[in-house]
Amino acid sequence: MKLTVLLAVLVAAAGCTAANDGRDSLRADSPAAAAAAAAACPTDWHEHAGTCYWWSGGYVLAYGGDNLVGVCSQVHASAEPVSSHDHATDAFLLSLVWTAQTWLGLRQHAVNRDDWFWEDGSPVDYTNWGQNEPWKGDHCAYLGKLGDGSGVWESLNCDRYVSYFCQLQP
Numbered sequence: 001m002k003l004t005v006l007l008a009v010l011v012a013a014a015g016c017t018a019a020n021d022g023r024d025s026l027r028a029d030s031p032a033a034a035a036a037a038a039a040a041c042p043t044d045w046h047e048h049a050g051t052c053y054w055w056s057g058g059y060v061l062a063y064g065g066d067n068l069v070g071v072c073s074q075v076h077a078s079a080e081p082v083s084s085h086d087h088a089t090d091a092f093l094l095s096l097v098w099t100a101q102t103w104l105g106l107r108q109h110a111v112n113r114d115d116w117f118w119e120d121g122s123p124v125d126y127t128n129w130g131q132n133e134p135w136k137g138d139h140c141a142y143l144g145k146l147g148d149g150s151g152v153w154e155s156l157n158c159d160r161y162v163s164y165f166c167q168l169q170p
Contacts, residue, residue, distance in 0.1 A: 040170030042076060048092040052170055053082065055096045056163045063103055063140045063158035069119055072105075072166035081105025082165035083118040084143075085126045093143055093165060094151045103164040104153065106141035108134075116141065120167070128153045 041052035054075060061071055072079040082105050084090050093102070105119035116124055116134070130144065130152035138155035142162055145151050156162070 042168075045076075045168070046092075046096060047170070048089060050170070052168050053093065053096065054079065054166045054168075055093075055102065056165075058099075058163065060161040060163050061103075062161055063107070063164075068103060068105060068164060071164070075166050076168055079166040079168040081119040082167045083120050083122050084128070085122065087126075087128065090128055090143065090151060094145055094149070096165075097143070097145055097163065099163045100145050101142045101154075101156070101160075101162045102145075103162050104141045104143055105165075105167075106153070107158070108139040108155075130154050 041047045042054075045052040045054045047053075061067060068081045072081050081103070082093065084093065084104065106116055106124070107119065109115045109117060116127075118124060128151075133153065134141065134155035138157055140158040141153050141155055143151050143165075144154045
């Protein structure tokens with residue numbers, strides 16, 4: 001209810017008009033929609049492309065199987081490990097971190113080790129693996145921040161202690 005009222009106020013403030021079909025519309029990529037999503041993100045979360053992101057900062061954990069799923073749900077009841085589906089999202093996530101390694105919500109399947117999956121169930125429709133990655137025997141993926149500020153995905157044993165991302169839909 002609060003989000004609906006907020007969107008209505010933002011639509012009115014932005015001067016949006018009814019679409020050709022007579023229904024009110026608010027484009028997902030409009031400044032008003034971005035402002036609404038940012039306003040809907042909890043404190044200490046950051047909005048990008050309609051999704052709220054949280055970084056653990058100096059707090060680290062071993063991925064340990066489903067551990068990251070449980071930890072994100074403790075950060076916020078609706079949160080889940082992060083998935084990235086384009087370079088813009090990778091760049092945004094990199095802008096949040098100051099550590100060299102941050103867990104993504106990407107893991108290898110236990111049976112078919114050539115397949116990777118996002119913990120949120122979304123398709124793996126984009127990858128940004130570094131050279132010679134993923135490494136055989138490493139079953140979890142992290143976003144690695146390189147010295148030049150760019151980043152690539154690398155694989156790592158899931159029992160390593162690394163910072164992590166969570167995401168949620170506002």
